[in-house]
Amino acid sequence: MTDKREILVTEVALRDGSHAINHQFTVEQVVRVARALDEANVPFIEVSHGDGLAGSSLQYGLSRTNEMELIEAAVSVCKQATIGVLLLPGIGTIKDLNAAAKLGVGMARIATHSTEADISAQHIARSKELGLLTVGFLMMAHMAPPAKLAEQAKLMESYGADVVYIVDSAGALLPDQVAERVRALKESLEVPVGFHAHNNLSLAMANTLAAIKEGATRIDGSVRCLGAGAGNTQTEVFVAVMERMGIHTGIDLYKMMDLAEDIVAPLIQVPQEITRNSLVLGYAGVYSSFRLHAERAAKRFGIDSRDILIELGARKAVGGQEDMIIDVAAEIAKRQAAVESR
Numbered sequence: 001m002t003d004k005r006e007i008l009v010t011e012v013a014l015r016d017g018s019h020a021i022n023h024q025f026t027v028e029q030v031v032r033v034a035r036a037l038d039e040a041n042v043p044f045i046e047v048s049h050g051d052g053l054a055g056s057s058l059q060y061g062l063s064r065t066n067e068m069e070l071i072e073a074a075v076s077v078c079k080q081a082t083i084g085v086l087l088l089p090g091i092g093t094i095k096d097l098n099a100a101a102k103l104g105v106g107m108a109r110i111a112t113h114s115t116e117a118d119i120s121a122q123h124i125a126r127s128k129e130l131g132l133l134t135v136g137f138l139m140m141a142h143m144a145p146p147a148k149l150a151e152q153a154k155l156m157e158s159y160g161a162d163v164v165y166i167v168d169s170a171g172a173l174l175p176d177q178v179a180e181r182v183r184a185l186k187e188s189l190e191v192p193v194g195f196h197a198h199n200n201l202s203l204a205m206a207n208t209l210a211a212i213k214e215g216a217t218r219i220d221g222s223v224r225c226l227g228a229g230a231g232n233t234q235t236e237v238f239v240a241v242m243e244r245m246g247i248h249t250g251i252d253l254y255k256m257m258d259l260a261e262d263i264v265a266p267l268i269q270v271p272q273e274i275t276r277n278s279l280v281l282g283y284a285g286v287y288s289s290f291r292l293h294a295e296r297a298a299k300r301f302g303i304d305s306r307d308i309l310i311e312l313g314a315r316k317a318v319g320g321q322e323d324m325i326i327d328v329a330a331e332i333a334k335r336q337a338a339v340e341s342r
């Protein structure tokens with residue numbers, strides 16, 4: 001069955017969803033979700049801190065459970081699915097990658113900002129040496145025009161990536177912009193192209209379909225939209241849409257629906273919706289994982305979180321600059337206080 005899959009889905013709720021629940025996954029939750037995804041025949045399941053291996057920190061948010069325990073638990077319950085990890089060079093190290101490989105992961109996704117592929121060379125090379133399926137992951141793709149993105153993807157391919165993903169981290173891309181980016185990569189790469197969406201502008205599914213139309217064959221989804229911001233392309237919905245289009249994912253639709261409803265929904269404390277803050281992420285082009293940080297900073301400084309996000313978008317803040325959120329909030333609060341005291 002697996003060899004006939006036309007689209008290979010990577011389920012990211014156990015990694016991207018970590019942002020949405022403040023990195024509070026427990027071993028028990030991961031076991032239940034991963035086992036059910038495996039039984040639904042999902043081929044790839046990503047498990048890591050939201051910011052990738054070694055992301056657990058004051059800067060990005062402390063994990064409740066050591067991610068290596070979560071990865072080990074997921075590996076132990078999956079019979080057919082490959083467990084993958086995300087690694088952002090500069091946050092995660094080769095040592096972290098080695099440790100994950102030892103636990104039995106089969107895929108590593110090496111993520112960089114869309115114009116910084118050159119920092120992925122060593123990690124991609126090591127991942128290949130470890131025998132892992134190696135994916136280049138170009139984040140904040142709305143910030144790079146198609147030709148630039150293709151150039152960066154080519155670099156990742158030259159380092160050994162087996163697949164390169166276009167990652168709409170801010171959920172800011174429109175369908176035509178996705179199409180032109182996928183087209184540019186398809187024209188210059190030999191390896192398959194993937195697409196990772198965020199639903200902040202309610203375009204995750206439309207953008208994913210635009211990517212598939214241009215030849216993307218690897219797609220990320222998060223069950224029940226459990227991802228940063230408004231979440232990703234909703235996996236169970238995506239599977240249904242693929243069935244309607246006659247495109248084979250190999251995933252069991254009923255099992256996917258059931259696990260979404262019975263296992264994942266109860267562990268989401270605040271249902272994933274397009275709230276005003278996630279909408280602003282897409283509107284202003286801000287990293288989806290910045291939402292909770294901005295909400296906390298807004299509370300602390302008594303200001304509107306939307307003002308923080310708009311300013312971060314204007315400053316073109318990228319992943320790794322989470323400390324800027326506090327600086328921006330402090331500046332806005334100071335400016336507003338000055339205006340009020342006049």
Ligand SMILES: CC[C@H](O)CC(=O)C(=O)O
Nearest residue numbers: 016050051139167169289
């Ligand atoms: C901070 C890493 C980030 O969450 C990776 C990702 O999923 C994205 O850029 O959308």
Ligand SMILES: [Mn+2]
Nearest residue numbers: 016169227228
């Ligand atoms: Mn994401």
